[in-house]
Amino acid sequence: MKGALEAASEFFQLSTEHKEEFASDDIRQPIRYDTSSRDGISMSRSFLKHYANPLDDWIKFWPTQPPTYREKMGKYAVETQRVSMQLMEAILQGLGLGPLYLQEKLEGGVQFMALNNYPQSASKTTDEIGLAPHSDYGFLTILLQSSPGLEVMHHDDDAWTPVPAIPGALHVHVGDHLEVLSNGQLKSLVHRAVLNLIESRISIASIHGLSMDEEVHCAEELVDEHHPKMYRGSSFQDFLNFLPANMNKYKRFVESLRIDKP
Numbered sequence: 245m246k247g248a249l250e251a252a253s254e255f256f257q258l259s260t261e262h263k264e265e266f267a268s269d270d271i272r273q274p275i276r277y278d279t280s281s282r283d284g285i286s287m288s289r290s291f292l293k294h295y296a297n298p299l300d301d302w303i304k305f306w307p308t309q310p311p312t313y314r315e316k317m318g319k320y321a322v323e324t325q326r327v328s329m330q331l332m333e334a335i336l337q338g339l340g341l342g343p344l345y346l347q348e349k350l351e352g353g354v355q356f357m358a359l360n361n362y363p364q365s366a367s368k369t370t371d372e373i374g375l376a377p378h379s380d381y382g383f384l385t386i387l388l389q390s391s392p393g394l395e396v397m398h399h400d401d402d403a404w405t406p407v408p409a410i411p412g413a414l415h416v417h418v419g420d421h422l423e424v425l426s427n428g429q430l431k432s433l434v435h436r437a438v439l440n441l442i443e444s445r446i447s448i449a450s451i452h453g454l455s456m457d458e459e460v461h462c463a464e465e466l467v468d469e470h471h472p473k474m475y476r477g478s479s480f481q482d483f484l485n486f487l488p489a490n491m492n493k494y495k496r497f498v499e500s501l502r503i504d505k506p
């Protein structure tokens with residue numbers, strides 16, 4: 245975890261020229277650096293996004309500067325993927341689907357990493373937003389933050405709750421596709437990032453889901469006459485298609501999948 249934060253921090257400290265090598269506003273690139281608000285939800289952050297699972301397929305796209313980037317981020321990515329498998333096993337068991345449900349598809353699934361870099365807040369008077377409210381598309385997001393800034397909104401109230409940055413701790417939340425799979429038993433978490441008053445901040449979000457073209461449906465075992473199917477099936481590709489046009493209309497991708505759209 246320390247190595248991953250170091251690698252991310254050293255990457256963001258590189259000259260603009262080095263970082264711009266990865267600059268793109270094409271959300272389908274295997275690696276992408278950007279500083280603007282082109283994805284519709286970022287306000288004052290820069291980010292590097294890339295895939296990580298299976299590592300051998302993706303690491304060749306990763307930065308070679310700083311020189312330790314691939315080693316440190318690679319180690320973190322593999323361990324995070326392992327943790328995501330353990331968490332999914334427990335969650336699927338909790339849903340009554342059995343620990344081995346989807347296991348192979350999860351092992352070969354997408355791991356998408358977003359490294360976010362936020363400046364220190366310019367003013368003490370406003371709650372400046374670094375990243376606007378949204379939910380993540382996958383099953384689970386595992387998030388590591390260098391200092392506080394992450395805030396979450398629970399379903400039953402409209403207030404933001406700050407998530408403390410505890411040394412050595414990871415924050416985990418449910419994404420849109422787990423809401424779909426669980427047929428609404430689990431809800432994807434709306435979250436945002438505010439700027440830190442004391443220092444610039446780095447977060448590393450690792451998003452875990454099925455592979456690009458694999459559709460996620462409500463588990464048949466969780467659908468019956470009292471629990472009708474709530475969502476239509478969709479894949480990560482569908483999410484990428486959804487993103488540019490609809491980000492302002494829905495806070496959560498999953499709302500666009502509701503069969504009885506509210």
Ligand SMILES: O=C(O)CCC(=O)C(=O)O
Pocket residue numbers: 358360375380387389393394395435436437446447449
């Ligand atoms: O910076 C944070 O704490 C949140 C990052 C995030 O939500 C994301 O990258 O999807």
Ligand SMILES: [Fe+2]
Pocket residue numbers: 378379380385435449
């Ligand atoms: Fe997020």
